[in-house]
Amino acid sequence: MSRMARCEVFDPEEVAIAHVYTRVCRRCFLLGDDPVSGKNFDHRKVWIEExxxxFAAYFGIDLVGFAILSNHFHLILRSRPDVVATWxxxxxxxxxxxLCPHRRQADGSPMTPTxxxxxxxAGCPIKREVIRKRLSSFSWWMRLLCxxxxxxxxxxxxxTGRFIQDRYHDAFSGRSLVAGLCCLRRPESNSGGDGRNPRGQ
Incomplete structure (x- = not known):
């Protein structure tokens, strides 16, 4: 049975809360020690946190909580299309x-747009409205992050090649959200916590 499109699971025009998670492949690591190579990958957790x-600063999405484990991570997200509509x-x-700069600093950080x-x-109505929808889209958040x-x-x-599995998983049921919140308390994550947006929404 084919999976439902995400636009069929929830209305992108309405506020939604989701537990999303994805996993790496090729025996890759997001943190911890690789027993085969002896390498430590804890610095990758810092990348993801950054x-x-x-993303929480620029998307119209609240980062409610997160947990990063050795080969996968969990996020609890709340979309805010109502806030994006006021921008x-x-x-x-x-x-x-x-988020997607035309120019970057030497360290890779985005330069202030001209x-x-x-x-x-802003001057192209079609392009502008497409991007407005992207700013409250779980799919675009996960696409850029992964x-x-x-x-x-x-x-x-x-x-070269695939590092993260093709399709991230999402769930909108209360049961899955509870499971996702429980992940934030796993000792291995060492990072789960409140990630409210700087805009205070």
């Missing part, structure tokens, strides 16, 4: 350009 902080066109463009860059989105972790880990491992 990305989560950045000006320029704010939508600015936030997206901080006015022409902002207007390239992509960045995978690219960085592959560079470090001098590997």
């Amino acid at each position: 990305y989560l902080q950045q 000006t066109d320029e704010e939508v463009a600015r936030r997206w350009l901080m 006015q022409p860059e902002i207007q390239s989105i 992509q960045r972790v995978a690219m960085r880990a592959n560079r470090e491992d001098e590997q």
Whole structure:
């Protein structure tokens, strides 16, 4: 039986809470010690935490909690399309350009978008509204997060190809949310916690 499309599971125009999780492949590690190579990968947990902080600052999604384990991670997310709807066109463009910048600093951090860059989105109604929807999309949050972790880990491992499983898992039932919250208390995570957005929503 084929899986339902995520747009069929919940209405992207409504506030939703989800427990999402994904797993690495190829015997890769997100943290801890690899008993075969003897390498320690705890620094990768720091990468993920930094990305989560950045995403919580610019997406219209609240990071309620998270847990990072040796080969997978769990997130509890709350989408806020109602908040995104209040943002000006320029704010939508600015936030997206901080997530997907045209230019970066030497350390890889995004450079502040210029006015022409902002207007390239804000001044195009079709493009602007597509991006507005992306800013409260669980799928786009996970797409960018998994992509960045995978690219960085592959560079470090001098590997190519898949690092994280194709499709992340999500669940919207109360039972799954309780299970996800329980994951935050696992000792191995050493990082689960409150991740409220800086905008105070």
